[in-house]
Amino acid sequence: MAKRTRIIEGTWNCTSCDTRAILARHRSCPHCNNPREETGKESEFDFGEVDAVSGKSLREGVTDAKALSAAAAGADWFCDYCGASNRGDTPICRNCRAKRSATSRALAEEPDEPIGAPHPPPAPFAARGSGRKWLYVGLGLLACFGTCMYWGSRTHGVTGQVTTTEWTRTVHRETFQRVTREGWRNELSSTLPRMPVNGMGEVAGVENIRNCFPRQRGTRQVADGTERVCKTKTRQVKCGTTEKCKRKKMGNGYMKEVCEDVPKYCSKRYEDCDTRTRYRSEPVFDLSCTYDTYAWKEVDRRVESGRDSAPRWPELRPGSLDRLLREEKYAVRIDYEDSGAKEHVYEPKSESEFLSWKRGQSVPLQVNNFGSVNILAGNAVR
Numbered sequence: 001m002a003k004r005t006r007i008i009e010g011t012w013n014c015t016s017c018d019t020r021a022i023l024a025r026h027r028s029c030p031h032c033n034n035p036r037e038e039t040g041k042e043s044e045f046d047f048g049e050v051d052a053v054s055g056k057s058l059r060e061g062v063t064d065a066k067a068l069s070a071a072a073a074g075a076d077w078f079c080d081y082c083g084a085s086n087r088g089d090t091p092i093c094r095n096c097r098a099k100r101s102a103t104s105r106a107l108a109e110e111p112d113e114p115i116g117a118p119h120p121p122p123a124p125f126a127a128r129g130s131g132r133k134w135l136y137v138g139l140g141l142l143a144c145f146g147t148c149m150y151w152g153s154r155t156h157g158v159t160g161q162v163t164t165t166e167w168t169r170t171v172h173r174e175t176f177q178r179v180t181r182e183g184w185r186n187e188l189s190s191t192l193p194r195m196p197v198n199g200m201g202e203v204a205g206v207e208n209i210r211n212c213f214p215r216q217r218g219t220r221q222v223a224d225g226t227e228r229v230c231k232t233k234t235r236q237v238k239c240g241t242t243e244k245c246k247r248k249k250m251g252n253g254y255m256k257e258v259c260e261d262v263p264k265y266c267s268k269r270y271e272d273c274d275t276r277t278r279y280r281s282e283p284v285f286d287l288s289c290t291y292d293t294y295a296w297k298e299v300d301r302r303v304e305s306g307r308d309s310a311p312r313w314p315e316l317r318p319g320s321l322d323r324l325l326r327e328e329k330y331a332v333r334i335d336y337e338d339s340g341a342k343e344h345v346y347e348p349k350s351e352s353e354f355l356s357w358k359r360g361q362s363v364p365l366q367v368n369n370f371g372s373v374n375i376l377a378g379n380a381v382r
């Protein structure tokens with residue numbers, strides 16, 4: 001790519017008579033003849049506006065031989081005696097004829113200007129940028145989640161009081177009964193049933209396998225040709241060129257500008273396709289049969305409950321083919337004050353644990369900001 005170089009001439013302001021925008025080629029003010037010096041910002045040149053996108057100077061470049069030679073003379077130096085600025089390639093002050101000494105100050109040639117620096121190279125895929133964005137969103141959510149969890153898990157202590165102790169006991173009576181069921185032929189084998197003794201030792205059995213007919217048992221996936229699957233994706237492609245310029249101050253009122261055409265990238269959508277095997281669902285049939293067997297069936301149930309401290313089992317007598325199933329539930333209600341009246345219900349696991357709770361007793365509680373309650377010590381621990 002060809003580079004195009006231009007020399008841009010700066011301007012300065014005279015601090016003696018306030019004449020503004022004097023071209024750099026004038027080493028003395030055309031109005032008052034004051035020599036340009038280092039002081040009073042006289043040697044800080046203005047190079048005018050640049051195009052924000054390309055970084056190209058909006059000024060015309062200089063082409064006359066005199067100006068080009070002044071630009072090529074190197075950085076200016078300032079006379080130790082009179083302070084006047086001089087061309088980098090002259091050994092004697094043009095103002096007072098003093099010699100340039102080893103200590104004479106010079107204007108520095110500046111490094112490349114940041115203005116108009118080329119844009120960062122485009123990512124090969126647009127997806128990379130958005131991936132980064134989602135990463136930040138994720139981290140943000142994680143941090144927020146962490147903070148909330150921390151806040152929620154902060155605890156404080158309160159004292160509660162037991163208001164009620166409740167028990168509920170249920171007895172289920174079940175009978176071993178003859179029932180008709182359906183099953184898959186390959187999972188059935190004839191077995192004689194055995195009746196329970198004291199509710200135990202029973203065998204359900206399988207008898208009278210009959211009425212077998214095919215029924216759908218499931219499905220299977222069968223290959224059925226191929227299909228083309230396409231996804232629309234985006235990639236960066238070259239789409240012409242764009243001009244980018246770098247500028248460098250030469251330390252003498254001139255600026256060197258180098259422009260070149262760099263590739264421009266545009267997002268382009270394309271179809272990413274793939275050939276895949278297609279599948280279809282096919283029913284699978286199997287023989288289903290009716291058979292006789294035995295099963296436990298609930299025929300009766302008694303419930304008893306109370307708020308005293310003497311839990312009792314309801315009375316229920318089993319028949320010869322029966323069994324009894326027992327169920328017990330306990331609850332201790334604890335009132336406490338925590339920005340309003342609240343209730344915590346604790347469920348003891350056993351009768352002995354239940355009996356250790358007394359109505360009216362105080363209970364130390366630990367409550368966190370989510371409202372979940374822990375009983376601190378005592379009864380619940382055992």
Ligand SMILES: [Zn+2]
Nearest residue numbers: 014017029032
């Ligand atoms: Zn002047």
Ligand SMILES: [Zn+2]
Nearest residue numbers: 079082093096
């Ligand atoms: Zn001098």
